[in-house]
Amino acid sequence: MVILSPRLAAVASLVRRGSRVADIGCDHGFLPVWLVQSGAVNRAVAADINKGPLDSCKRLVEESGLADSISCVISDGLSAVEITPDTDVCICGVGGELAASMLDKCKMSKTAGVHYIFNPMTRPEALRRYLCENGFEIEKDFIVCEGERRYNIFDAYYTGKAQIKDESFYYLGNITDFSEKEYFLGLIRSLKKKERGGGDFSDVIKDIEARL
Numbered sequence: 001m002v003i004l005s006p007r008l009a010a011v012a013s014l015v016r017r018g019s020r021v022a023d024i025g026c027d028h029g030f031l032p033v034w035l036v037q038s039g040a041v042n043r044a045v046a047a048d049i050n051k052g053p054l055d056s057c058k059r060l061v062e063e064s065g066l067a068d069s070i071s072c073v074i075s076d077g078l079s080a081v082e083i084t085p086d087t088d089v090c091i092c093g094v095g096g097e098l099a100a101s102m103l104d105k106c107k108m109s110k111t112a113g114v115h116y117i118f119n120p121m122t123r124p125e126a127l128r129r130y131l132c133e134n135g136f137e138i139e140k141d142f143i144v145c146e147g148e149r150r151y152n153i154f155d156a157y158y159t160g161k162a163q164i165k166d167e168s169f170y171y172l173g174n175i176t177d178f179s180e181k182e183y184f185l186g187l188i189r190s191l192k193k194k195e196r197g198g199g200d201f202s203d204v205i206k207d208i209e210a211r212l
Helices: 006-013 030-037 051-063 096-105 124-133 167-172 181-196 202-211
Strands: 020-024 043-048 070-074 087-092 115-119 136-146 149-158
Touching: 006 030, 006 087, 006 115, 006 136, 006 149, 020 030, 030 043, 030 051, 030 070, 043 051, 051 070, 096 115, 096 124, 124 136, 124 149, 124 167, 149 181, 167 202, 181 202
Parallel strands: 020 043, 020 087, 043 070, 087 115
Antiparallel strands: 115 149, 136 149
């Protein structure tokens, strides 16, 4: 059985049992293989825009004896993936802006019942902003430490109710656990650097400092 990294294990913890998983940007395929092997789901689609990673994924799927349960497809974002209300869409390992663009380009992304799980590698605030302004409701939201890096993990559903949040929400979302202080101190340093370029993030910085 494959072993997941702390980051992917956190993503897996949010997947609904019995759902149909679509792993977008599947890389080597560890996530869908683990989910099927563990019995969390019965079927999955592993999608990647690049042939190299998808070939690695196919090898792992075949070596694991899961070719009947996991389909491997070349897909630019969500373009070649069927989305239904019982689908859990995992978009991991890409920037927040790219994840938002994937949703924006897919006509079926705004389908009630679909569960999205995100692990943006950069600019999570851009993705949270897109979700709020386009009718998605963010639910669980936390930081995961893996080695020297810390990652945002959050999930969302489409409700159709667009919302305008204050700037702090786009950076902090629904995070309630601030024990990974190094992440938030780094975020403060990044925002102060942006302020030197003319931006005003004083309210966000104060909000972060008040929670630490």
